[in-house]
Amino acid sequence: MKPTDEDRNPMADGGDINAAEIPLESVSVEDVTRRDRIAKDLRGHWETFLLAWSDWRFKAGFLILFGFVLAGTVGVWLVESPTYQDGNKWDSPSYFGENPLGTDQFGQDIAALLIHATPDMLLMLMGGAVFATGIGAFVGIVSGYKGGRADEILMTLTDTAIMIPGLPLIIIVGAIWEPTSPILVGILVSINAWAGTARSLRSQVLTIREEAYVEASRIMGVSTGSILRKDITPQLLPLILVNFVMSGRGVIFNSVALYFLGVLPVEGVNWGVMLEKAYNAGAVTSPQLYYTVLWPLLTIVLLSWGLIMLSQGLDRVVNVRVRDRHEGGEAK
Amino acid sequence: MNYYVKRVIRSFVTLVLVITITFGLTRLMPGGPVDYMRAKLRKQNPNMPSEQIDQMVQAYVGVKPDEPIYVQYLNYVTSVLQGDLGESTYYNEPVAQIYAEAIPWTLFVLGTAMLVTFAISISLGALLAYKEGSRLDSAVSTVAIVMNSVPYYVAAIILIAIFVTNLGMYPLSGRTSLGVTPGFNLPFIVDVLRHATLPMLSVIITGFGVQTLAMRSNSIRVLGEDYIRVARLRMLPTSRIANQYVARNAILPIYTGFVIQIGFIFGGSIILEDIFQYPGVGYYFFNAITARDYPLMMGGFLIISVAVVIAVTIADLTYGLIDPRAGAGGDSSEAY
Numbered sequence: 001m002k003p004t005d006e007d008r009n010p011m012a013d014g015g016d017i018n019a020a021e022i023p024l025e026s027v028s029v030e031d032v033t034r035r036d037r038i039a040k041d042l043r044g045h046w047e048t049f050l051l052a053w054s055d056w057r058f059k060a061g062f063l064i065l066f067g068f069v070l071a072g073t074v075g076v077w078l079v080e081s082p083t084y085q086d087g088n089k090w091d092s093p094s095y096f097g098e099n100p101l102g103t104d105q106f107g108q109d110i111a112a113l114l115i116h117a118t119p120d121m122l123l124m125l126m127g128g129a130v131f132a133t134g135i136g137a138f139v140g141i142v143s144g145y146k147g148g149r150a151d152e153i154l155m156t157l158t159d160t161a162i163m164i165p166g167l168p169l170i171i172i173v174g175a176i177w178e179p180t181s182p183i184l185v186g187i188l189v190s191i192n193a194w195a196g197t198a199r200s201l202r203s204q205v206l207t208i209r210e211e212a213y214v215e216a217s218r219i220m221g222v223s224t225g226s227i228l229r230k231d232i233t234p235q236l237l238p239l240i241l242v243n244f245v246m247s248g249r250g251v252i253f254n255s256v257a258l259y260f261l262g263v264l265p266v267e268g269v270n271w272g273v274m275l276e277k278a279y280n281a282g283a284v285t286s287p288q289l290y291y292t293v294l295w296p297l298l299t300i301v302l303l304s305w306g307l308i309m310l311s312q313g314l315d316r317v318v319n320v321r322v323r324d325r326h327e328g329g330e331a332k
Numbered sequence: 333m334n335y336y337v338k339r340v341i342r343s344f345v346t347l348v349l350v351i352t353i354t355f356g357l358t359r360l361m362p363g364g365p366v367d368y369m370r371a372k373l374r375k376q377n378p379n380m381p382s383e384q385i386d387q388m389v390q391a392y393v394g395v396k397p398d399e400p401i402y403v404q405y406l407n408y409v410t411s412v413l414q415g416d417l418g419e420s421t422y423y424n425e426p427v428a429q430i431y432a433e434a435i436p437w438t439l440f441v442l443g444t445a446m447l448v449t450f451a452i453s454i455s456l457g458a459l460l461a462y463k464e465g466s467r468l469d470s471a472v473s474t475v476a477i478v479m480n481s482v483p484y485y486v487a488a489i490i491l492i493a494i495f496v497t498n499l500g501m502y503p504l505s506g507r508t509s510l511g512v513t514p515g516f517n518l519p520f521i522v523d524v525l526r527h528a529t530l531p532m533l534s535v536i537i538t539g540f541g542v543q544t545l546a547m548r549s550n551s552i553r554v555l556g557e558d559y560i561r562v563a564r565l566r567m568l569p570t571s572r573i574a575n576q577y578v579a580r581n582a583i584l585p586i587y588t589g590f591v592i593q594i595g596f597i598f599g600g601s602i603i604l605e606d607i608f609q610y611p612g613v614g615y616y617f618f619n620a621i622t623a624r625d626y627p628l629m630m631g632g633f634l635i636i637s638v639a640v641v642i643a644v645t646i647a648d649l650t651y652g653l654i655d656p657r658a659g660a661g662g663d664s665s666e667a668y
Contacts (some may be wrong), residue, residue: 069611160345164353171602261621284492304483305478324635
């Protein structure tokens, strides 16, 4: 929208002003193309990332998660898949030798088992976290924005889901359903994990919906769908991300527990199954076999710690108040 | 509508839903419990007429397979409300009786663990907030986070490895030793405590982290509030500021955390009691799963759910006593 008319009317008070000099006339000198907008968004995300990266906790969490992703992609390709002939039964760890972490009761190399279990664990984590965060975000955002009857119904549902104890339900459904696909297992163990996400996002939406620009959109008659997508959700992205990370952690906790208990049918290798096998073989009661239970334990704890660190580092981006304090704003 | 009325209705809805879910699982799943029971009974008694088999199925699962679904549902609800959860196929005892005997033990172990966690978190969190930025603060915060990344069942395994296998200080399984006379006598109490120590510890050391950090960050926030400054300016005694201004306002979110913790704990009892072979609610529930003892399974889920719903409801209703704002109307569930 450029001021093209040469002979614009002078102003009402008779002043003779060149219309092009009035900034209000031209909405923007350059047109903002879609590419510019994307570039700006990307820059914004990159800056957010840098801000988070300056926090050591985020760094630690990010690197750990990255390490697991590497193990699950490149590692699987580099390390041969474990077979019964990797070594003898219960070879002790030889840290620089053939079987660095030792072998289990079937002679399988523990390090290779751990690495080859990683892709499924990551799939499980993704499946569960996407499910829990997706449903949670949808319910939380819609119910927070819409209010009224919709809010009441959705929140009753959410509170009900929060109150039903998750693990027993997961165990029963798992025992009857017996899912084997890692993604489905991830979804199963997040069966009611979305509720917490919905609650926390809703309370955030309640404040955002009162912001001036949201109100402006509403008055201008922008459709609810657009407001939710363009005005509200972007504001919530960091919080959604934190919830995503924490639901991923929940998935790992619960799925390993289920495999450890032997409730789910086993296909392939899995950290929880490794724990169960080692535990049942007496790894905990005989000091020579500690290592068979130790490495899966450490792997689980490391991943879980990494996820917590990641979410705490992200928290700094989410929570403006915390950010201020870190930047030296309020030194209380 | 009054907050309390609303809250009670909500709990009631949850209970109805839980009963419906268990009914749905017993009845609707293909190859589910009813068919399973029927097939099993038919196999055991090949000559029995099918009517009689149906009757036995009803005795076990509380559902007559041939009735219309809504009648089955009504019958199921009525029998559950009367405390009839069917009969265990594995133990051959009424499900309700098995759990009734187990509940006090679970409550004892996990309830105590939870109270101890609560006490540690509040005092430790307040201390850390007071000394924010000190070496103690960062050290304890780090430990708290690391402990929090350890799943409680992992902690249980490690504790067994250390205290049972290596040091031989504690018994591995059961709730009491053989040959100790139950009753109010010292050897019995000591024995019970010894059996409960490790399960409690694994909950406490992995659970205190989150709540301590919550209490800490909260106290810090409260310490920065204007009314604390005003109170200082008014020269109110420090103890009064600490107890009535800071502690009271900082405890609130911990209290909600406590509520969530209740749900976690009853669910968690399944894994803990399996690892420690501690015959509580979770132990029987888990055995039911492995033995595919459907009535015991469903009963366990019902009982755990009812316990959680009751506990959470009580906690939510008493929330108003600690936070006067909660009962004041408006959308009070916001406090969550």
